[in-house]
Amino acid sequence: MKEILYPEQMNYLESFNKEDDALILEMEDFAKKNSVPILSRDSAKLMEILIQMKRPKRVLELGTAIAYTTIRIARNLKKEAVIHTIEFSKDNAKLAEENIKKSGVEEKIKLFFGDAKEVMPTLEKKYDFIYLDADKEDYLDLFELAMKLLKKKGVIFVDNLLWHGYAASEEIPEKYKTSTKFIREFNKIFMDHPGLKTTIIPVGDGIGLGVRKNA
Numbered sequence: 001m002k003e004i005l006y007p008e009q010m011n012y013l014e015s016f017n018k019e020d021d022a023l024i025l026e027m028e029d030f031a032k033k034n035s036v037p038i039l040s041r042d043s044a045k046l047m048e049i050l051i052q053m054k055r056p057k058r059v060l061e062l063g064t065a066i067a068y069t070t071i072r073i074a075r076n077l078k079k080e081a082v083i084h085t086i087e088f089s090k091d092n093a094k095l096a097e098e099n100i101k102k103s104g105v106e107e108k109i110k111l112f113f114g115d116a117k118e119v120m121p122t123l124e125k126k127y128d129f130i131y132l133d134a135d136k137e138d139y140l141d142l143f144e145l146a147m148k149l150l151k152k153k154g155v156i157f158v159d160n161l162l163w164h165g166y167a168a169s170e171e172i173p174e175k176y177k178t179s180t181k182f183i184r185e186f187n188k189i190f191m192d193h194p195g196l197k198t199t200i201i202p203v204g205d206g207i208g209l210g211v212r213k214n215a
Contacts, residue, residue: 017041023102027068036092038068039133039159043204047131047157050209051076054155056128061085062116062142063134067096067103073131074105082108084123086116120145127151133159136182140189147195147212154212156196161187162206 019025019041031038039047051059051073057080064070064087074083087093093113100109112119116134120142130146132139139158150156163183166172172180187208191198196210 013042017045023071023099024068027066027071027099030095031066031068036066037133038065040204043159043207044069044072046201046203046207048072048076050155050157051129054129055081056155057081058125058127059083059129059131060123060127060146060149061131061133062120062146063087063132064096064111065092065133067099067109067111069131069133070096070109070111071099071103071105074103074108077105077108082110084110084112084127086112086114086119088113088115117141117145120149123149126154128154130154130156131159132156136160136163136179136186139182139186143186143190147193150212152212152214156208156210156212158186158190158208158210160205161190161200161208162202164205167206 030036047069055078059073059077061070061073061083064085070083070085077083087096093111096111100106100111117138126149128151130150132142132146134142146156161167161183163180164176166176166180167183167187187200190208190210193210195213197213198208198210201207201209
């Protein structure tokens with residue numbers, strides 16, 4: 001199972017989903033050639049719309065990779081807003097720094113290098129918008145830490161909750177069994193969380209959206 005939507009539907013939607021930004025195209029090409037997981041283009045477009053609607057002053061990203069989403073978010077932030085992003089891989093962090101320098105929005109981005117589970121407890125101020133896309137075995141731990149940092153009415157955006165379709169499949173390839181188990185456990189906790197209004201949207205690889213309740 002490789003697609004969540006049928007190919008005909010995907011092709012139709014992709015016909016509207018054009019991209020002409022040179023840096024974004026360069027990063028997409030690099031990610032494809034080097035098997036670097038990044039947010040799908042349609043999911044990134046959804047996030048950009050949410051950022052423009054929410055107008056967050058402070059954004060936290062858990063999993064920078066090559067800064068593909070970092071840059072897309074930063075370019076949609078208001079002048080005084082910032083995005084903090086955390087990356088564990090030295091190789092990815094180096095590539096991210098190079099891309100950020102070319103982005104034109106370097107002043108809005110602060111990159112933390114290290115384990116997010118260690119970095120997050122050191123962050124003092126809360127965030128209006130949190131994006132989670134890290135190792136699947138860490139999702140629950142990072143989610144718990146994220147909830148401590150998410151403001152009231154803040155938004156949390158989580159990628160990969162349909163996990164190539166395997167979250168809802170009975171037949172799962174061996175190499176995906178463990179990660180699928182983590183995603184299924186996460187989805188139940190996420191959807192039942194008493195502090196959030198949540199949904200999972202079948203865009204890209206499945207996007208989880210949650211809005212923190214006032215109480």
